[in-house]
Amino acid sequence: QVQLVESGGGLVQAGGSLRLACAASGRAFSAYTMGWFRQAPGKEREFVAGISVIGTSNYYTESVKGRFTISRDNAKNTVYLQMNNLKPEDTAVYFCAATDRGGPRSTRPNAYDYWGQGTQVTVSS
Numbered sequence: 001q002v003q004l005v006e007s008g009g010g011l012v013q014a015g016g017s018l019r020l021a022c023a024a025s026g027r028a029f030s031a032y033t034m035g036w037f038r039q040a041p042g043k044e045r046e047f048v049a050g051i052s053v054i055g056t057s058n059y060y061t062e063s064v065k066g067r068f069t070i071s072r073d074n075a076k077n078t079v080y081l082q083m084n085n086l087k088p089e090d091t092a093v094y095f096c097a098a099t100d101r102g103g104p105r106s107t108r109p110n111a112y113d114y115w116g117q118g119t120q121v122t123v124s125s
Contacts, residue, residue, distance in 0.1 A: 002026040002098050002114040009094060009119030012086055016123070020081040022096030022116055029077040030054065033099050035112060036070060036081045038092035038121075045095070049081060050104030059104040064090075086123045093118040 008020040020036070030053055039045040049070040051058045058070050067086075072079040079096055097112035106112070 002029070002032065004096050004098060004114055004116035006094065006096050006116040006119040009121045011122045011124065014087055014123055014125050016086050017082070017084045018086065018121060020083070020094055020096075020119060020121075022079045022081075024077045024079070024098065029098075030074040031100055032114075033103055033106060034070075034072060034079040035097045035099070035104070035106065036079075037095045037097060037109060037112075038090075039095070039118075040092040043092075045109050047107035047109075048094070050106060051079065052104045057104050059107075061107070083121070086121075088123045088125045090121060091123050092121060094121050 003025045006022045035050040036048040037045050038048050049060045051070045055072045067084050069082040095118045096116045098114040099112040102111050
């Protein structure tokens with residue numbers, strides 16, 4: 001069992017930056033591929049980024065490449081999502097998720113077993 005808690009969301013103007021953090025507790029964090037997803041009102045939850053168990057491999061959805069960076073610190077049981085040059089279309093609730101059934105290219109929500117409660121990111125134009 002893994003418990004995940006996100007933080008770092010907020011309101012930012014277009015072009016601004018935010019860094020999300022997801023703190024894990026419970027079973028060995030370093031055994032899990034970690035992912036970030038987001039869900040806007042009325043839309044399905046979508047994959048944003050994934051990172052391998054030791055952080056050497058990552059994968060991004062096309063719309064955030066070059067703007068977002070996923071990283072992890074296994075000593076702190078935390079995964080991060082640095083978001084730069086934010087756009088209004090990035091507005092969503094952001095969730096972190098954990099899986100031991102796949103790698104960082106696992107983009108389907110049902111590939112992940114553990115989820116945080118989400119943190120709201122709002123980008124104003």
